[in-house]
Amino acid sequence: AASRSRAKTSMIGALGDDPYSNSLRDVLAVEAIDSHMVRGMHGVCGTAVIEVDSAGQNRIVVIAGANADMKASEILASEFNAQTIVLAQLESPVTELSAIFAAAKMRGAKTILNPAPAGELPDSFLKNVDILVPNQHEAKILSGLNADTREEATAAARALLGRYGCRCGCQRGPALSRTDFMDCHSTLGGPDQCIRKKCTGSDCQLKKQFHIK
Secondary structure: OOOEEEOOEEEEEEEEEOOOHHHHHHHHHHHHOOOEEEEEEEOOEEEEEEEEOOOEEEEEEEEHHHHHHHHHHHHHHHHHHOOOOOEEEEEOHHHHHHHHHHHHHHOOOOEEEEEHHHHHHHHHOOOOOOEEEEEEEHHHHHHHHOOHHHHHHHHHHHHHHHHHHOOOOOOOOOOOOOOOOOOOOOOOOOHHHHOOOOOOOOOOHHHOOOOOO
């Protein structure tokens, strides 16, 4: 989505030498996404399978593949600047992602994290996250608080803001900044929308959600 909106877009990651990896390389080329930070290796590409139950709830089964060998040490700090937005989820090693976020913040970049698949994260990582986009399950793991109701979601978002300084993202813009607790559009219905009730959107949609240009 970012590339199609004519933003200069790069991918950080790792791909193997299997047919799926080759197909993904073709996608990067067709979509004009710079891939010089995509590490090549022997093996298979990472895979994620999304399962949806009869109630519309979903879960993601992740097979790391080449993603497990992504190396932050191969990414130069000079790749980042104050105009850079770094968007990631947790399908690569947390230690490597944390190092990339730290390098990006040192250079003045903005960082967005979709903390999926859900799991506990070190404070050092979360303190380098500007915007966090959890669903209610991820918010509970990270804040230690339930996030199923409007009141619970608000408390969880406040806790994450106070503890790490990161804002929790709502569906149409940033929310819970240091100066404004709520900056969501009024049509969204309140603070509970700042933690997405279902993880139904893909990362490519975050470009629209956060007005990334």
